[in-house]
Amino acid sequence: MLCEQCKKNQANTHVKSIINGEVTELSLCSSCAAKMGYGNVFDHMFDIGSMMSGFMGEPMASALAQERKCPGCGLSFAQISKGGRVGCAKCYDVFYDRLLPSIKRIHGNTIHTGKRLRKPQLTSGEAAVQNAAAEKIAALSQDLKNAVANQEYEKAAKLRDKINELKAQNGGV
C-alpha cells in the first residue's frame, strides 16, 4: 500500500485515532508519519509540557518536569515520553495524570473492564478517611438518639443534617 500523504513511498505506519467514538485511519510512510507527529505513542506529550510551561512559567514547569522521578525505577516523565516505554508499574501511579491522555488516545477508554483477580483495594489513606468518617457518624447517631429521647428536637434536627452531610461526603458510609 502506498502512503496516503505523499503517495510515493510504501506505507509502513498505520495511524488510527478515535475521537469521541469517530474512527479515522491513515496509512503513512515513515517520513510522512514523522512529519505529522506520529513518531511514538507519547510524542504529543511534549505539547502538554509546553502548555504547562505557559501556565506556570518556563523555569518552574521545566524544573518540575525534570525533578520528579518515579521512586520505583528512577525514570522521569520526560524519559518515558522520549522512549515510548514505561519503566515500572509505579510509573502508572506517579505519572497517572500525564499518561492518561496518551492512554485515552490509544484505547479510546481509560478504565479496565476485564479480568480481575483481586478485589479493588483502598489505599491506606482512603481507608483511614473512611474509618474516621464512619466513627464520627456512629458517634453523632448516638447523640441523635439521646436527643430524641430527651425531646431536644432542635438539637436532633441539627444532628440529623450533620449526619446526612457526612454520609454524602463519604459516598454513603
Next chain:
Amino acid sequence: MEKKWYEKNGTDGDVVISTRIRFARNLEEYPFPIRCSRDIRQKINEKVKDAVLNSNSVISSRFSCINIDELDPSGKVSLVERHLVSPEFISEDQGRCLLLLDDESVSVMINEEDHIRLQVMQEGFELDKAYELASRLDTLLDERLKFAFSDKLGYLTQCPTNLGTGMRASVMLHLPALQATKAMRKISENLSKLGLTIRGAFGEGSEPVACMYQLSNQITLGISEKTAIENLKSITTQLVNQELNARQALAKEITVQDKIYRSYGILQNARLLSGEEALNHLSNIRMGITTKLISSISLDTINRLIVETQPATLIKLTGKPLDSAQRDKIRAEIVRKEFGIQASQKK
C-alpha cells in the same frame, strides 16, 4: 510422535489455520524489562520458571526450559517460524528464557517486552478453548508471582498499548479468494471501527505471501476479554463464509483451475524451490483441496509443509548448515516426496 498443532487441520480449517491467545504480564516487585539489569532479569527467569514448572497444573511437568542465548541462529529463527516466539524475543542475547509445552501449544516468553508473554496456540478456529487454557494458567501463575495490576488500568505493561487485559487474540486466516477478488482493502478499513486489525502473516510487501493473514484485536483497555473475543469470533465467522463463497465461484473458472493444477505439477516435479515460491504454490494447493479440485493430499500435510519449508526450520530438520541454494534443493525434495507418497497411496 503426536502431531503438533501446526501439523494439524482444525475446526473451520479450510480458512482458519490457527488461533492464538497471548497475555502480557509483569511481576509487581520488579521494574519492567527495559529498566532491569541482567541480574534482575536472571532472577525473573528463575522465579517464572519455578512458578510454571511447579504450578498446581496438570501440564506443569510437560514444560521444558530453553535458554535462548544457547541456541544457534537457525534454532532461534525456527522458533519464530513455528510461531512459538516473537521476532523481538530472539533479536538480542539478553539472557531470555522460553518455557515450552511438549506439544508446543503453550509458550511462556520470559523478559520479552514484558516479564511474561504467555501464549496458547491451537490449530483451527478455537478462540474459547485457547482463552480458557491461557486464563487458567494466568490465574495459577498470578497466585505465585503476583502480577502488576491497577484497579483503573488493569494489567500494567511496559507499553501502554497493552494496558487493561494485556490480551492479544488472533486467528491466522487463509484468504486466497478474498485476496484475488480485491476485497481485502475494504475489509481491513471496516475492521478498525471494531477495534480489530488484519495484516499479512508472511512477507513485508503490499500483498501478503501465500494469502495468509493475521486478524487480531487492537484495543485492550475498556473492553473485556470476552467481548474482544466475541468481536473477533463474529468477524472471523463472516470472513470464513465470504471466503468460502468466493472460493466456490472462483473454482469454476478455468484460469483458477489452471493455476491450481500448475502448482500441483510444480510441487510434484520441481528440483529447486525457493521459500516464497513453495509458500505460494502450497497456498494454491490449499485452495484446490478445499474446493475439491485436489483430493490426493491432506490439509494436515499442507499445514505441516508450510512450516517445514521455512528456511531455519528446514536447517533444523536436516541438522546441517545449508546455504540458500542447498535449501532450495532440499525444500523441493521434501515437497516432492510428500506429493509423491500421498498421490501413490491414493491410487
